[in-house]
Amino acid sequence: xxxxxxxxGAPITLQELYPSSPFFMxxxxxxxxxxxxxxxxxxxxxxxxxxxxxxxxxxxHLRDVSxxxxxxxxxxxxxxxxxxxxxxxxxxxxxxxxxxxxxxYRKTIELLRRFLEIEEDxxxxxx
Amino acid sequence: xxxxQQNTHAKLMTRDIHRxxxxxxxxxxxxxxxxxxxxxxxxxxxxxxxxxxxxxxxFSIDDGTGCVTCxxxxxxxxxxxxxxxxxxxILLHSRxxxxxxxxxxxxxxxxxxxxxxxxxxxxQITATNVVIERDPNAEILHWLECVRLSRNCYRIQS
Numbered sequence: 453x454x455x456x457x458x459x460x461g462a463p464i465t466l467q468e469l470y471p472s473s474p475f476f477m478x479x480x481x482x483x484x485x486x487x488x489x490x491x492x493x494x495x496x497x498x499x500x501x502x503x504x505x506x507x508x509x510x511x512x513h514l515r516d517v518s519x520x521x522x523x524x525x526x527x528x529x530x531x532x533x534x535x536x537x538x539x540x541x542x543x544x545x546x547x548x549x550x551x552x553x554x555x556x557y558r559k560t561i562e563l564l565r566r567f568l569e570i571e572e573d574x575x576x577x578x579x
Numbered sequence: 580x581x582x583x584q585q586n587t588h589a590k591l592m593t594r595d596i597h598r599x600x601x602x603x604x605x606x607x608x609x610x611x612x613x614x615x616x617x618x619x620x621x622x623x624x625x626x627x628x629x630x631x632x633x634x635x636x637x638f639s640i641d642d643g644t645g646c647v648t649c650x651x652x653x654x655x656x657x658x659x660x661x662x663x664x665x666x667x668x669i670l671l672h673s674r675x676x677x678x679x680x681x682x683x684x685x686x687x688x689x690x691x692x693x694x695x696x697x698x699x700x701x702x703q704i705t706a707t708n709v710v711i712e713r714d715p716n717a718e719i720l721h722w723l724e725c726v727r728l729s730r731n732c733y734r735i736q737s
Contacts, residue, residue, distance in 0.1 A: 458627055460593070463643040483625075483643055517686060524715075528625060528641060545625055545686040549715035560719045561643075567726050568594065568644065 461528035461544075463561045466505035469539060478533050484509075484541060485526045485549065485557060491519045497540075500525060502554070508540040517546045524549050588621040588692050589733065592725045593645035596620060596702050599695060609695055615733045620704060621692045622647065623712065623721035626685050634658075636680045640689055642718065648703040649691050651680055679709045688712040690721075 461483035464475050475482060484507060486500030496512040498519055509527050511517065519525070529543035589611070599609035599617065607618050624642035631637075634654040639646050655661050655673035664672070683689065693706040712718075 458639050458641065458646045460641045460643060460645045461625075483641075514686070516684065526625075528627065545627055547625070547686050547688070552715040553719070556716065557719055560722050563726065564643070564722050567729075571729075 459530075463564070465558055465561070466500070466502040466507055469505065469507060471537060475531075476533070476539065477531065480531045481528070482531055482541065483526065483528045485524065485552065485554070487524050488519060488521050491521060498525075500527075508538070509546075510540055510542045511546060514543055514546045517548075520548075524552055524554070526552075586619070588619045589615070589617040590621050590721070590725050590728055591617075591733075592722070592729075593622060593624065593640070593642045593647045595644075595725075595729070596622065596647050596695060596704070597645055599702055601697060607694065607696065611733055618694060619692070620695050621690065622704070623688065623690045623718055625718075626683055626687050626689055629683060629685055631680070636683060638683050640691060643722070648698075648701065649693065649706045649709075650703060651676060651683070651706045651709065653677060653680060679706075682711045683709060688718055690717070 459481040461481045462475065463483040466484060466486055468475055470476060484500065486502040486507065489499045489501045489506065491498040496510065498509045498511055499506050500509060511519070526547055526549045527541055527543040528545045529541045532540050532542055534540060595611065599611055602608040602610060602616065608616050609618065611617055622640065622642060624640035626638055627641045627646060628639040629636070634652065636651045636653060637648060639648050652658070653676050655669050655676060661669045661672065688711070690710045690712055691704055691706050692708040693704040695702055695704055
Protein backbone atom coordinates (compact mmCIF):
# COMPACT_ATOMS: atom_id res chain seq x y z
CA UNK A 453 0.00 0.00 0.00
CA UNK A 454 1.20 3.49 -0.74
CA UNK A 455 2.80 5.37 2.09
CA UNK A 456 2.54 9.07 2.71
CA UNK A 457 4.84 11.06 0.43
CA UNK A 458 6.67 12.80 3.27
CA UNK A 459 9.82 10.92 4.19
CA UNK A 460 10.03 9.83 7.82
CA GLY A 461 13.03 11.05 9.81
CA ALA A 462 14.96 8.04 11.11
CA PRO A 463 15.79 8.58 14.81
CA ILE A 464 19.54 8.48 15.36
CA THR A 465 22.13 9.63 17.86
CA LEU A 466 24.84 12.06 16.77
CA GLN A 467 27.42 9.31 17.44
CA GLU A 468 25.94 7.42 14.47
CA LEU A 469 26.66 10.26 12.06
CA TYR A 470 30.10 9.57 10.58
CA PRO A 471 31.16 9.36 6.91
CA SER A 472 30.85 5.56 6.51
CA SER A 473 27.53 5.40 8.39
CA PRO A 474 24.38 4.40 6.42
CA PHE A 475 22.77 7.57 7.78
CA PHE A 476 25.51 9.83 6.38
CA MET A 477 23.89 10.40 2.98
CA UNK A 478 22.80 13.47 1.05
CA UNK A 479 19.03 14.12 1.50
CA UNK A 480 18.65 11.35 4.12
CA UNK A 481 15.72 12.18 6.41
CA UNK A 482 16.79 12.07 10.03
CA UNK A 483 15.58 12.89 13.53
CA UNK A 484 18.39 14.21 15.75
CA UNK A 485 18.48 15.31 19.37
CA UNK A 486 21.09 17.34 21.23
CA UNK A 487 21.99 20.22 23.47
CA UNK A 488 22.04 23.59 21.68
CA UNK A 489 25.61 24.86 22.04
CA UNK A 490 25.33 27.89 19.80
CA UNK A 491 22.88 29.73 17.59
CA UNK A 492 23.29 32.54 15.08
CA UNK A 493 20.23 34.70 14.50
CA UNK A 494 21.83 36.16 11.33
CA UNK A 495 22.37 32.80 9.60
CA UNK A 496 19.64 30.81 11.46
CA UNK A 497 22.23 28.09 11.97
CA UNK A 498 22.55 26.33 15.30
CA UNK A 499 24.92 23.68 16.60
CA UNK A 500 23.68 20.80 18.73
CA UNK A 501 25.92 18.52 20.75
CA UNK A 502 25.59 15.05 22.26
CA UNK A 503 28.69 13.92 24.13
CA UNK A 504 31.69 14.59 21.91
CA UNK A 505 29.70 14.82 18.68
CA UNK A 506 28.08 17.93 17.25
CA UNK A 507 25.93 18.76 14.22
CA UNK A 508 25.01 21.99 12.44
CA UNK A 509 21.29 22.64 12.01
CA UNK A 510 19.86 25.04 9.44
CA UNK A 511 16.65 26.40 11.00
CA UNK A 512 15.71 28.94 8.31
CA HIS A 513 12.44 27.11 7.49
CA LEU A 514 11.28 26.85 11.10
CA ARG A 515 8.62 29.18 12.49
CA ASP A 516 7.45 29.63 16.06
CA VAL A 517 10.51 27.97 17.59
CA SER A 518 12.58 30.07 19.99
CA UNK A 519 16.14 28.93 20.54
CA UNK A 520 17.89 29.04 23.88
CA UNK A 521 21.50 27.94 24.18
CA UNK A 522 21.80 25.24 26.84
CA UNK A 523 18.39 23.71 26.10
CA UNK A 524 17.85 20.34 24.41
CA UNK A 525 16.21 20.32 20.96
CA UNK A 526 14.97 17.67 18.57
CA UNK A 527 14.91 18.29 14.82
CA UNK A 528 13.54 16.40 11.82
CA UNK A 529 14.93 17.23 8.42
CA UNK A 530 17.16 16.27 5.52
CA UNK A 531 20.92 15.92 5.73
CA UNK A 532 23.01 18.02 3.40
CA UNK A 533 26.69 17.21 3.02
CA UNK A 534 28.85 20.20 2.18
CA UNK A 535 31.84 19.99 -0.19
CA UNK A 536 34.22 19.75 2.79
CA UNK A 537 32.23 16.64 3.91
CA UNK A 538 30.65 18.50 6.81
CA UNK A 539 27.01 17.46 7.40
CA UNK A 540 24.27 20.01 8.09
CA UNK A 541 20.63 19.18 8.78
CA UNK A 542 18.06 21.25 6.88
CA UNK A 543 15.40 21.19 9.59
CA UNK A 544 11.69 20.86 8.74
CA UNK A 545 10.54 20.66 12.35
CA UNK A 546 12.13 21.54 15.66
CA UNK A 547 11.04 21.50 19.28
CA UNK A 548 12.43 22.01 22.72
CA UNK A 549 12.74 18.70 24.58
CA UNK A 550 14.16 19.88 27.90
CA UNK A 551 13.52 17.07 30.39
CA UNK A 552 14.00 14.26 27.88
CA UNK A 553 15.65 11.17 29.35
CA UNK A 554 18.48 11.03 26.82
CA UNK A 555 19.84 7.68 28.04
CA UNK A 556 16.39 6.11 27.73
CA TYR A 557 16.08 7.73 24.30
CA ARG A 558 19.37 6.19 23.12
CA LYS A 559 18.45 2.73 24.44
CA THR A 560 14.94 2.93 23.01
CA ILE A 561 15.99 3.83 19.47
CA GLU A 562 18.43 0.88 19.55
CA LEU A 563 15.67 -1.43 20.79
CA LEU A 564 13.21 -0.04 18.25
CA ARG A 565 15.66 -0.54 15.39
CA ARG A 566 16.37 -4.15 16.44
CA PHE A 567 12.64 -4.83 16.81
CA LEU A 568 11.88 -3.41 13.34
CA GLU A 569 14.70 -5.47 11.79
CA ILE A 570 13.50 -8.70 13.43
CA GLU A 571 9.94 -7.99 12.31
CA GLU A 572 11.19 -7.35 8.78
CA ASP A 573 13.15 -10.64 8.77
CA UNK A 574 10.11 -12.58 10.06
CA UNK A 575 7.93 -10.96 7.42
CA UNK A 576 10.38 -11.85 4.64
CA UNK A 577 10.53 -15.46 5.89
CA UNK A 578 6.72 -15.74 5.82
CA UNK A 579 6.51 -14.18 2.35
CA UNK B 580 -8.78 -14.32 14.23
CA UNK B 581 -8.67 -12.48 17.55
CA UNK B 582 -11.39 -9.80 17.64
CA UNK B 583 -10.54 -8.51 21.11
CA GLN B 584 -8.76 -5.46 19.63
CA GLN B 585 -11.53 -4.55 17.23
CA ASN B 586 -13.29 -2.09 19.51
CA THR B 587 -10.25 -0.69 21.27
CA HIS B 588 -7.67 1.77 20.01
CA ALA B 589 -4.73 -0.45 19.10
CA LYS B 590 -1.42 1.29 19.85
CA LEU B 591 0.54 0.96 16.64
CA MET B 592 3.63 2.39 15.03
CA THR B 593 3.10 4.05 11.67
CA ARG B 594 4.97 1.31 9.84
CA ASP B 595 2.43 -1.23 11.16
CA ILE B 596 -0.52 1.03 10.28
CA HIS B 597 0.65 0.97 6.65
CA ARG B 598 0.83 -2.84 6.84
CA UNK B 599 -2.79 -3.33 7.90
CA UNK B 600 -4.78 -5.36 5.38
CA UNK B 601 -8.53 -4.91 4.83
CA UNK B 602 -10.87 -7.70 5.85
CA UNK B 603 -12.34 -9.51 2.84
CA UNK B 604 -15.70 -9.78 4.60
CA UNK B 605 -16.10 -6.83 6.99
CA UNK B 606 -16.03 -3.14 6.13
CA UNK B 607 -13.65 -0.86 8.09
CA UNK B 608 -11.89 -3.82 9.63
CA UNK B 609 -8.20 -4.53 9.12
CA UNK B 610 -5.93 -7.40 9.98
CA UNK B 611 -2.57 -7.02 11.65
CA UNK B 612 -0.18 -9.89 11.01
CA UNK B 613 -3.10 -12.19 10.14
CA UNK B 614 -3.89 -12.54 13.84
CA UNK B 615 -5.73 -9.53 15.26
CA UNK B 616 -8.50 -7.39 13.77
CA UNK B 617 -8.40 -3.65 14.34
CA UNK B 618 -10.55 -0.74 13.26
CA UNK B 619 -9.33 1.98 15.63
CA UNK B 620 -5.74 2.99 16.34
CA UNK B 621 -3.73 5.24 18.61
CA UNK B 622 -0.37 6.60 17.57
CA UNK B 623 2.06 9.30 18.72
CA UNK B 624 4.32 11.34 16.48
CA UNK B 625 5.63 14.71 15.41
CA UNK B 626 3.34 16.76 13.19
CA UNK B 627 5.19 17.29 9.90
CA UNK B 628 2.49 18.76 7.66
CA UNK B 629 -0.74 20.71 8.10
CA UNK B 630 -3.27 21.59 5.42
CA UNK B 631 -6.50 23.33 6.41
CA UNK B 632 -9.49 22.91 4.09
CA UNK B 633 -13.02 24.27 4.45
CA UNK B 634 -14.47 21.10 5.97
CA UNK B 635 -11.46 19.35 7.44
CA UNK B 636 -7.89 19.61 8.62
CA UNK B 637 -5.43 17.23 6.99
CA PHE B 638 -2.13 16.65 8.76
CA SER B 639 0.66 14.09 8.85
CA ILE B 640 2.57 12.69 11.76
CA ASP B 641 6.03 11.12 11.74
CA ASP B 642 6.82 8.64 14.52
CA GLY B 643 10.27 7.66 13.27
CA THR B 644 9.01 4.48 11.59
CA GLY B 645 6.94 6.24 8.91
CA CYS B 646 4.46 9.02 8.25
CA VAL B 647 0.68 8.70 8.28
CA THR B 648 -1.98 11.12 7.06
CA CYS B 649 -4.72 12.09 9.50
CA UNK B 650 -8.02 13.83 8.77
CA UNK B 651 -9.95 15.80 11.35
CA UNK B 652 -13.47 16.73 10.25
CA UNK B 653 -14.60 20.27 11.07
CA UNK B 654 -18.05 20.20 9.41
CA UNK B 655 -20.12 19.15 12.42
CA UNK B 656 -22.46 22.14 12.04
CA UNK B 657 -23.35 21.42 8.41
CA UNK B 658 -22.91 17.65 7.93
CA UNK B 659 -26.14 15.56 7.71
CA UNK B 660 -24.29 12.84 9.67
CA UNK B 661 -24.57 14.93 12.84
CA UNK B 662 -28.25 15.88 12.35
CA UNK B 663 -29.31 12.91 14.52
CA UNK B 664 -27.65 14.56 17.55
CA UNK B 665 -29.19 17.40 19.54
CA UNK B 666 -27.87 20.89 18.87
CA UNK B 667 -25.88 21.19 22.12
CA UNK B 668 -24.02 17.93 21.36
CA ILE B 669 -23.25 19.08 17.82
CA LEU B 670 -21.97 22.40 19.15
CA LEU B 671 -19.77 20.61 21.68
CA HIS B 672 -18.32 18.33 18.96
CA SER B 673 -17.69 21.31 16.72
CA ARG B 674 -15.97 23.39 19.42
CA UNK B 675 -13.83 20.44 20.52
CA UNK B 676 -12.72 19.69 16.95
CA UNK B 677 -11.87 23.34 16.24
CA UNK B 678 -9.96 23.69 19.50
CA UNK B 679 -7.93 20.55 18.74
CA UNK B 680 -7.34 21.76 15.16
CA UNK B 681 -5.91 25.06 16.47
CA UNK B 682 -3.36 23.14 18.56
CA UNK B 683 -2.16 21.06 15.62
CA UNK B 684 1.05 22.85 14.61
CA UNK B 685 4.05 21.61 12.67
CA UNK B 686 6.73 20.44 15.11
CA UNK B 687 4.37 19.59 17.98
CA UNK B 688 4.01 16.00 19.15
CA UNK B 689 0.46 14.66 18.98
CA UNK B 690 -1.30 11.59 20.30
CA UNK B 691 -3.90 10.74 17.67
CA UNK B 692 -6.82 8.37 18.17
CA UNK B 693 -9.22 7.49 15.42
CA UNK B 694 -10.53 5.06 12.83
CA UNK B 695 -8.18 3.65 10.23
CA UNK B 696 -9.26 3.50 6.64
CA UNK B 697 -8.01 3.03 3.14
CA UNK B 698 -8.04 6.16 0.98
CA UNK B 699 -6.59 6.30 -2.53
CA UNK B 700 -4.42 3.25 -1.92
CA UNK B 701 -2.96 4.41 1.40
CA UNK B 702 -3.92 4.04 5.02
CA GLN B 703 -5.11 7.13 6.84
CA ILE B 704 -6.58 7.92 10.23
CA THR B 705 -9.86 9.76 10.66
CA ALA B 706 -9.00 11.42 13.95
CA THR B 707 -11.60 11.57 16.68
CA ASN B 708 -9.24 12.85 19.35
CA VAL B 709 -5.92 14.68 19.13
CA VAL B 710 -3.93 15.57 22.25
CA ILE B 711 -0.75 17.61 22.08
CA GLU B 712 1.89 15.94 24.25
CA ARG B 713 3.91 18.24 26.53
CA ASP B 714 6.03 15.44 28.02
CA PRO B 715 9.32 15.23 26.03
CA ASN B 716 9.42 11.47 26.78
CA ALA B 717 5.94 10.74 25.36
CA GLU B 718 7.21 9.39 22.03
CA ILE B 719 9.81 7.19 23.74
CA LEU B 720 7.18 5.68 26.02
CA HIS B 721 4.85 5.14 23.06
CA TRP B 722 7.61 3.29 21.15
CA LEU B 723 8.26 1.05 24.15
CA GLU B 724 4.57 0.34 24.61
CA CYS B 725 4.13 -0.46 20.91
CA VAL B 726 7.04 -2.93 21.02
CA ARG B 727 5.63 -4.59 24.16
CA LEU B 728 2.08 -4.81 22.82
CA SER B 729 3.26 -6.01 19.44
CA ARG B 730 5.20 -8.87 21.03
CA ASN B 731 2.80 -9.79 23.82
CA CYS B 732 -0.64 -8.87 22.63
CA TYR B 733 -1.36 -8.16 18.98
CA ARG B 734 0.49 -11.12 17.51
CA ILE B 735 -0.70 -13.79 19.93
CA GLN B 736 -3.33 -16.11 18.49
CA SER B 737 -6.23 -16.68 20.85
